[in-house]
Amino acid sequence: MFAGDQNGLQDDPRLKAISEAIRVVPHFPKPGIMFQDITTLLLDHKAFKDTVDIFVDRYREMGISVVAGVEARGFIFGPSIALAIGAKFVPLRKPRKLPGEVISEAYVLEYGTDCLEIHVGAVQPGERALVVDDLVATGGTLSAAIRLLERVGAQVVECACVVGLREVKVMHDRLPYMLHYS
16 A cells, blocks of 8 residues: 555655655666666655654554564665664575574565575564565565565564555555555
């Protein structure tokens, strides 16, 4: 769901500023792709802070104890949100990046397959989790993150993304919460 469609944010000037701070790079990484570059958002202190603040305002009172960030750009927004709402941050990493025992979840991409991993014991059964990433396109990565967290017993409350593509579909009966539509 788009943040501008609810919660009184329809006319919030922060959403416009966030959208304007995201650079669109045509034909990257391949022809036909309109890459949504959040690095320009990070250069704009106010837009970056507003992005985190909007998420914090949404999740502060939802009883979330785990913010799970998807590698790599979920690591940019997730820790700030976790600190502000009093939750722990748990990284969901690509294969062979975490030391120690892990649980893995494979998923299909438009160009192949990939995998997310979490440390065994990082999340306890019954914990309420928020998944954070920068962008949702097909929903494959977020769906894998949800499955992985549910396998360890977490209740996934929602997925939070800065950018969403208008064609995004419902994932596991959950529509991601997005601040900018491409």
